Amino acid sequence: MKGIKIIGTGKYAPENIVTNEELAKTVDTSHEWIVTRTGIQQRHIAAKDQATSDLCVPAAQNALENAGITAEDVDLIIVATLSPDKPFPNTATILQRKIGASNAACFSIEAACTGFVYAMEVASSMLRCGSYKYALVIGAETLSSQVNWSDRNTCVLFGDGAGAAILESVDEKDNTLLNSILASDGTHEELLHTAIGGSATPYTIENANDPGRYLQMQGREVFKLAVTNMANSVKKALEEVNLSVDDIDWLIPHQANVRIITAVGDKIGISSEKVFINVQKYGNTSAATIPIALDELARSGELKRGQILVFVAFGGGFTWGATVLKY
Ligand code: ACO
DSSP states (O other): OOEEEEEEEEEEOOSOEEEHHHHTTTSSOOHHHHHHHHOOOEEEOOOTTOOHHHHHHHHHHHHHHHHTOOGGGOOEEEEEOSSOSSSSSOHHHHHHHHHTOTTOEEEEEOOGGGHHHHHHHHHHHHHHTTSOSEEEEEEEEEGGGTSOTTOHHHHTTBOEEEEEEEEEEEOGGGOOEEEEEEEEOGGGGGGEEOOSSSSSSOOOSTTTTOGGGSOEEOHHHHHHHHHHHHHHHHHHHHHTTTOOGGGOSEEEEOOSOHHHHHHHHHHHTOOGGGBOOOHHHHOBOGGGHHHHHHHHHHHHTOSOTTOEEEEEEEETTTEEEEEEEEO
16 A cells, blocks of 8 residues: 655645625625634635636646646645536546646545545545555636625635645555545535535526525534534544644644634644644635645744644534544
């Protein structure tokens, strides 16, 4: 069995930044309300002509350059997204064409905000078998195309962006991926979902103005389930490899809300300096939050090779999971 190593990271956030003050001009909210409840100060919003694959391109190129490989070296591309360019073909194949990764097998997966953690595990399982050497794993979203910009309960929370990691299949002795746990609970579907636009309820003229066309969320319920399941996942993923919370050098949680992150940190008993937070700059970019944060932390120089790094996420489905790396 081969081992797994992250050899490069990259990210991209659209140029257009929308501050809380700007949002408050179009919807009944305030900078103070948003910051107090979420910690978010601003979000990046894609231009009209930028689809999710367009956000993936610079993130992927950034990661390839960082890894020192070319697009043609890539054997596998997995894009985790809930905001694909089109229902089909999958966004990974569209990205493949745009970056010229002509030797890659490409598919997308949808596990909402847990998408990157799921995609890492899928890619790693494929790389471990030894049939693929380099995987480009991306979390990317244009959530601005999914939210109802007149619903203050949701539109203040989300943003657009893409984060990428290059995984290499290495000798088992060089393995850095210590553990990964994934979980789901499909019994709470309606607490966080977009009701219209799929095969259950296709778009029709009659539902053209229905708010169900946009992301809807019961925030308080989601909050509680997110905290409990993220905290339990971190503990379980560590315990399974005989590590404890004290062994963590860096925790990168899904960046939905500072209050969720703080509550998870308190529940597992980790010191706040070890918890990476950048939600204030980007808002919740769903599947993109963890790889964007990883790239920022890695490029800051603060994340060192050999440190224990943990990812944890929770999102629609519900889906959740945690990854433990000796980076
Ligand atoms: N500006 C001003 N007032 C608002 C806004 C807003 N943007 N949004 C809601 N309110 C009002 C509500 O209408 C309500 O008013 P009322 O009391 O007159 O009815 C009041 O604020 C309180 O609303 P709550 O929803 O109870 O506020 P809460 O303290 O729960 O905070 C929030 C809302 C921030 C959404 C919180 O529940 C939360 O963070 N939930 C987690 C959900 C999340 O982050 N999901 C992301 C996707 S899932 C994931 O990534 C984990």
